[in-house]
Amino acid sequence: MSRIHSFVLSGLLFCFVADAQIISGFCTVKLNGPASAEQTQTARQGARARLKTEIVKWADESLGFTFDTLNNNQNIYLDIFTDACIKLIKEEASFQGKTLMITYNLTDETANQAVQSFNQQYDNKALFSWEAANNAAREKDNINFYISAIKALSYASAHIGSPLLIQGTEDKSLEDIIRDTLRVFLDKVKxxxxxxxxxxxxxxxxxxxxxxxxxxxxxxxxxxxxxxxxxxxxxxxxxxxxxxxxxxxxxxxxxxxxxxxxxxxxxxxxxxxxxxxxxxxxxxKLRLKNxxxxxxxxxxxRPFYTLEYKASSVSNITLPPDFAGDSHLKKFLQDSCSMQIAANTPADLAIFIQNQVSSYNYSETEEVGIKITAQITVKGLSLDPVRTEQETLEYEKRYDISIDIPYGLFFWEANQKLREAIKNTMNRL
Incomplete structure (x- = not known):
């Protein structure tokens, strides 16, 4: 876990300069000293994420085009377009007190130029791939038709704004032509x-x-x-x-x-x-018959297991009974992992867990941190050869010193993280 004590504030800016819309994303990071490479990268990623969100709004308001951010294919090209925009503008970095701010300002004119260049690039890719698909179809080369047609459809769907229309096809879009043909092919697949x-x-x-x-x-x-x-x-x-x-x-x-x-x-x-x-x-947007x-x-x-579990506190925090004992883990291993305790039967797995709870004061941010460190070891005793996997789980949450710490919620969340780490460790055997 990183020990860089910083937190990120991200935001959006709308402003108009000389009647030109500015699409802006910025991110600030609190510093305890000179900005590290990791902190600078965190600020860049935050600014990029906010700019991406702002580009989605700009496209909807200025172009009447809606990016479907829940669509995995469209998200590929939204990321590519965002990065293309960032390459066209200057990154602005500024320091104010103990904060670093990274800002990306994109003008409406530059954004439109980026759209034009992006559409030209991916329209050409779509047309090239669609031609390759048609050539494969004529040669009855099913696999190359499949590959080229899917690429063509993906590229065509990347188009931002009004779709590319093909003359002589009753003004059907390239995307619809590819989709209709590909659907017929995929419906024949068993x-x-x-x-x-x-x-x-x-x-x-x-x-x-x-x-x-x-x-x-x-x-x-x-x-x-x-x-x-x-x-x-x-x-x-x-x-x-x-x-x-x-x-x-x-x-x-x-x-x-x-x-x-x-x-x-x-x-x-x-x-x-x-x-x-x-x-x-x-x-x-392919609707297939089957x-x-x-x-x-x-x-x-059900595999058999043994469990050695220890939990301790090196602060004034009192561990709740459910977390101090191993009953909650035994129930998890039985119900969620379909395992059973090895009584008079050789164990398939031996599980060892050492849990430690600690607290920290962060005076510079007026926060209190509660942290759990768990050492997890799992031995696959019935595997040939016997294999061992280990994992260290560190889970920390910070709370403002002015509030009462919700210990019950914290230990519930920590327990979920511990269960996930145990299952991940077992699955690596």
Whole structure:
């Protein structure tokens, strides 16, 4: 955990200079001495985030264009456009007392120039990729059509403002033309699973792992992006189909989840667009006849564990009984991780946790900090060879010295962080 004692105040500025609208984002960081590289970067990131928000408002008010900030595909290009705008303007840094302020000021004229350049770049990319898709279609090259068409649709949807219209097509937009053609192709794709059961024990590979097969016109589709996620949206893994159009669960290690938990394997178009982003058909406004989603259910044998838990306070803070003892963790391991205590049975996992609570006074900001440091060690005793994973959890919250500290809420939040860290440590075995 960083020990830089600073906090960030971010804001937006609207102003008019010589009747020209200024789109402005700024961020201030409190300093205890000379600004460090990390503090300067924090201020830059804050100013960029506020400028991005302001650009969204400007586009809506000045261009009548709405950025859908909940759309993963559109967010890719909003980030790219924001960075393109920042490259066109000068970063302003100023110091006032013990604060550093970073400001980005973007004029309406510069923003419009950025839009024109951005649209030209991505319209050209869309047209080039769409031509490649049509060439692949003529050659009946399904996989290259799939890749080029998805790229073309993603690029075309990046256009800011009125869509690019194609002459001779009853004034249909390039985006709609690509989407309609791609939808027909994707509706011909078949996605099947050999079975839906993921059987075994948490921390181990799946027994008799099932596989998913993706085909089009009875031909395998290699390189198709697939993403497995839990019901709560947590991603378990990213994968792609092999040369046979298949993805197997053979290398998948069962996470520590409750028996009967469902997971979903979904089509990830982000594999073609941006490997770091999960992009769905909905993000590209593709409405298919049949969903590609494949559902699987865990059928698990409950692993056995031992637990050694110690909690102490090195301040005048009294630990609540639930946090001082291990009963809350045993309930978590049983209910949420589908595990059972090893009584007269050899343990699969040995878990060791040392918890320490401390407090700090921050006179420069008139705050009190409450901090929990937990050392977590998990040994996979039934693994061959035996493996050990460790993690250090540091969780701190600061409170104004003038208020009563809500210890109950703090320990509840700390307990949630501890549970998450334990599960992450076990899943790394």
């Amino acid at each position: 996605v099947t699973s050999s079975n839906m059961i993921l059987e075994g024990k948490a921390g181990r590979p799946v027994n008799n792992p099932p596989s998913i097969t993706v085909t089009c016109d009875s031909q395998p589709l290699p390189g198709i992006g697939l993403t497995a996620m839990q019901q709560d949206g947590k991603v378990l893994f990213y994968s792609t189909t092999d040369e046979n159009g298949q993805m197997s669960f053979g290398d998948f290690k069962i996470p520590f989840v409750a028996n009967g938990t469902l997971i979903y394997v979904r089509h990830n178009l982000g594999k073609v667009i941006d490997e770091n982003v999960f992009v769905t058909e909905k993000d590209l 969903s590609w989603d494949q559902t699987f259910i865990f059928k698990l044998s």
